[in-house]
Amino acid sequence: MLPNIDYSELPRALQHMLERGQTVKTLPRRSFLKLAGATGLALGAFPHIALADPAAGGKAASSLKPTQQPSAFVQIAGNGEVTVTINRLEFGQGVHTALPMILAEELDADWSLVRSRHGTNDAAYVDPLFGIHLTGGSHSIKNSFSQYRELGARARAMLLGAAAARWKVDVATLRTQAGTVLGPGGRKLGYGELAEAAMAQPVPEKVTLKDPKDFRIIGRPTPRLDAQAKSSGRQDFGIDARLPGQLTAVVARPPVFGARLAAMDDSAARAIKGVRAVLRVPLDGGAEGVAVVADGYWQATQGRDALKLTWDTAKVEKVDSERQLVQYRELAGRPGPRKFDADMAPLATAPQQLEAEFVFPYLAHAAMEPLNCTVALTEGRAELWVGSQCAGLDAGAAARVLNLKPEQVTVHVQMAGGGFGRRFSSTSDTVVEACEIAKAARAAGLNAPVRTLWSREDDMRGGFYRPMHLHRARVGFDERGNVLAWDHVIVGQSITTGSVFEQFQVKNGIDGTATEGMRDPYPLPMRLTVHHPKLNVPVLWWRSVGSTHTAFVMETLLDEIARTTQQDPVAYRMRMFGDKHLRHRDALQLAVDKSGYGKTRLPEGRAWGVAVHESFDSVVAYVVEASVKDGRPMLHRVTAGVHCNLAVNPRTVEAQVQGAAVTGLSMCLPGSAITLKDGVVEQSNFDGYTVARITDMPEFNVHIVPSAEPPTGIGEPGLPPLAPAFANAIARLTGKPLRQLPFKLA
Amino acid sequence: MKLIVNNREVTIDADPAMPLLWALRDLIGLTGTKFGCGAAQCGACTVHMDGEAIRSCITPVSDAAGKKLTTIEAATDGTDRVGAAVHAAWIKHDVAQCGYCQSGQIMSAIALLKSLPSGQQPTADSIDAAMAGNICRCGTYVRIRAAVADAARTLA
Ligand code: FES
Numbered sequence A: 001m002l003p004n005i006d007y008s009e010l011p012r013a014l015q016h017m018l019e020r021g022q023t024v025k026t027l028p029r030r031s032f033l034k035l036a037g038a039t040g041l042a043l044g045a046f047p048h049i050a051l052a053d054p055a056a057g058g059k060a061a062s063s064l065k066p067t068q069q070p071s072a073f074v075q076i077a078g079n080g081e082v083t084v085t086i087n088r089l090e091f092g093q094g095v096h097t098a099l100p101m102i103l104a105e106e107l108d109a110d111w112s113l114v115r116s117r118h119g120t121n122d123a124a125y126v127d128p129l130f131g132i133h134l135t136g137g138s139h140s141i142k143n144s145f146s147q148y149r150e151l152g153a154r155a156r157a158m159l160l161g162a163a164a165a166r167w168k169v170d171v172a173t174l175r176t177q178a179g180t181v182l183g184p185g186g187r188k189l190g191y192g193e194l195a196e197a198a199m200a201q202p203v204p205e206k207v208t209l210k211d212p213k214d215f216r217i218i219g220r221p222t223p224r225l226d227a228q229a230k231s232s233g234r235q236d237f238g239i240d241a242r243l244p245g246q247l248t249a250v251v252a253r254p255p256v257f258g259a260r261l262a263a264m265d266d267s268a269a270r271a272i273k274g275v276r277a278v279l280r281v282p283l284d285g286g287a288e289g290v291a292v293v294a295d296g297y298w299q300a301t302q303g304r305d306a307l308k309l310t311w312d313t314a315k316v317e318k319v320d321s322e323r324q325l326v327q328y329r330e331l332a333g334r335p336g337p338r339k340f341d342a343d344m345a346p347l348a349t350a351p352q353q354l355e356a357e358f359v360f361p362y363l364a365h366a367a368m369e370p371l372n373c374t375v376a377l378t379e380g381r382a383e384l385w386v387g388s389q390c391a392g393l394d395a396g397a398a399a400r401v402l403n404l405k406p407e408q409v410t411v412h413v414q415m416a417g418g419g420f421g422r423r424f425s426s427t428s429d430t431v432v433e434a435c436e437i438a439k440a441a442r443a444a445g446l447n448a449p450v451r452t453l454w455s456r457e458d459d460m461r462g463g464f465y466r467p468m469h470l471h472r473a474r475v476g477f478d479e480r481g482n483v484l485a486w487d488h489v490i491v492g493q494s495i496t497t498g499s500v501f502e503q504f505q506v507k508n509g510i511d512g513t514a515t516e517g518m519r520d521p522y523p524l525p526m527r528l529t530v531h532h533p534k535l536n537v538p539v540l541w542w543r544s545v546g547s548t549h550t551a552f553v554m555e556t557l558l559d560e561i562a563r564t565t566q567q568d569p570v571a572y573r574m575r576m577f578g579d580k581h582l583r584h585r586d587a588l589q590l591a592v593d594k595s596g597y598g599k600t601r602l603p604e605g606r607a608w609g610v611a612v613h614e615s616f617d618s619v620v621a622y623v624v625e626a627s628v629k630d631g632r633p634m635l636h637r638v639t640a641g642v643h644c645n646l647a648v649n650p651r652t653v654e655a656q657v658q659g660a661a662v663t664g665l666s667m668c669l670p671g672s673a674i675t676l677k678d679g680v681v682e683q684s685n686f687d688g689y690t691v692a693r694i695t696d697m698p699e700f701n702v703h704i705v706p707s708a709e710p711p712t713g714i715g716e717p718g719l720p721p722l723a724p725a726f727a728n729a730i731a732r733l734t735g736k737p738l739r740q741l742p743f744k745l746a
Numbered sequence B: 001m002k003l004i005v006n007n008r009e010v011t012i013d014a015d016p017a018m019p020l021l022w023a024l025r026d027l028i029g030l031t032g033t034k035f036g037c038g039a040a041q042c043g044a045c046t047v048h049m050d051g052e053a054i055r056s057c058i059t060p061v062s063d064a065a066g067k068k069l070t071t072i073e074a075a076t077d078g079t080d081r082v083g084a085a086v087h088a089a090w091i092k093h094d095v096a097q098c099g100y101c102q103s104g105q106i107m108s109a110i111a112l113l114k115s116l117p118s119g120q121q122p123t124a125d126s127i128d129a130a131m132a133g134n135i136c137r138c139g140t141y142v143r144i145r146a147a148v149a150d151a152a153r154t155l156a
């Protein structure tokens, strides 16, 4: 959900964070005791560097960073229950289970006693590689795999140390087994019995990790820890946060991005029972809105409906999708900065030539839980409850609005009902808005926590879309499908300009997220020109980012070349992968073998479609079966071959690939587009903006290439190849390529 | 106004036009029922009224007065045979991802299974038809199908 980031650029990224002054706070001393009281279960929490207190006995290895200190991550209760704190947002991707699995593996815990919970904006919970709180870019497992293993191993070493001291034996004579320490002569102590003493043990700096062949938790298909709560209505999400006396706010937003209020009559709104305040508040992007604060959501919306508002839209840009397309076409013909270059001379003389234009609309994230954020203000402090993908940046943004220091703000990360990138915006728009409202409410004499809740319409019309894109390609190739020259142009708004990622994503005027997924791994002589028009429609990363459009363009065009030159689409790709791209080969071969492609005869009217794409360091290949029924493309069966290195929890990998594919399928369905007419977003709910339903769902099988290499991303890579595989199957049936999402059959 | 929620009588002071969803969530504190669209488009707010699955986001609370209401909290607490079977199947198949839509999915699934003549198994098409009003943005549809069919088998 975030751009792939070049690790060599990390130091600059971190520098950028520091320059913005978005430092993160650390846990106050002894906070683990408070945490223990709050949950009522934790006896032992391991020493945290921020609370290294010799009087308390805990000796933290001072060379270790907060992200390496077990105390912030593991608590063991007297009954042996192990609670693992996750340094990410759980919003469906399964880190609430996978991260504890990784830690529990090296801790040698009894898995049946392992629990999981969210962290805060504490410094311990930053991504250990990026140095900021971050859930995105399919990085959670990839970047915290070693971290959580080491945390588990350190806690285990401390438990062993405690047992050795208790029994007065050499620690080398001890071993552990599923939550117990075993000693000579049949001696045995549960982790729960040792937890308190273990806290007094020094935190070891160096630990030896297991040989992956000894893993007994990692790699095993494991039920989710949150399955029970999520199957009984007992799981609380951000929207369910409930504080004593809490009020609810909804916001009347301008019809056009960036517009301000010209006049307001709020007398009718104020007269509605339960409405407590009507407040003019600044909104994202220089806009202005009116917040209605009331006892509950219903009263607040009643108040909002009763407002008489006049908006001043004269001075703001009014984007119109039709005009925008004309403008993008015109831009595509102009010279611009180049991402790649190659000799285009062979284009004119190539025996086969192809010209194509692709159009992709704006897309809303449309997570099932509408955006929300609850803010409680007290003198010199703010507490926020929000499903945030970037707790530290959100806390920093909140602090700026509230004139507080970052350490005076606590973000309690809440379970979120999806997100797909929307719960991390470059301006922290949701959080800033909720803080503005809480601040204004307090100034108006309302001394109560305020939950700002977006309606579905607010959420869908609120911008931060996957940008609209236009691609244009001219490709020259020979009779064997060898590409001689490929001239390509991309037009679309930059998503990282103005974000914390700009410094290391935008180079030479090109946003790297717009071109990721272009060309590679195919050895193509490509010239790639990029234009980033500036428009006032807020845009953002969206599950699988640039690959949402680049994979479609690449995989449908290559398929078309294979079709034109009468080659098998699998063999054609395999030839280009050569012996260099083995993960691509393995993923595709697995999907081919399991699907029956090339062996099974499909029923009349069905065709095979193939696509492969690498994103977030993982490769997903799809072999699909599709047909056209009453002029409508139908997807019947999907076989996935996945290469994500070691699959920590194969169940999660399967679910993530299916889920990402459903989002990819949604992009193909009629009505899956956000369009604007004279500056006004035309869709507002699921009746106007199509998302896939169960009736659209094909039969689906996921197969994972076995690997013991450190895990790579899986939240997003399943999305990009779905639409092109589907389109390729349809093109085989109709003979006409699909070059637009959502699909439009001519 | 008096409501019968999960076999308990509750008295609330609400505008009769207030959607049942907000009475349940904001006034009664039953937050298992979710807000997804407010327009009968997504199914997240599904509850049972006199045994029938309804969208609580568009049902005025006055329409619910005196009717027997069941929310996800009671439907899966083990007291209802069908609810217990669906709940168990949901866990067995690890249906949930973010989980936000699942209260509504489960309520629709229970209503489907209760509507079948005893012993009759739902067809694949009837499962899809009964669940078509419930959106899952996480894309848990494959496991929803499997869990509904499995729950039906355990009830046979
Ligand atoms: S919230 Fe009622 S159907 Fe979506």
Ligand code: FES
Residues within 6 Å of the ligand: A092, A368, A417, A418, B096, B097, B098, B099, B100, B101, B102, B135, B136, B137, B138, B139, B140
């Ligand atoms: S599980 Fe996330 S929306 Fe269904």
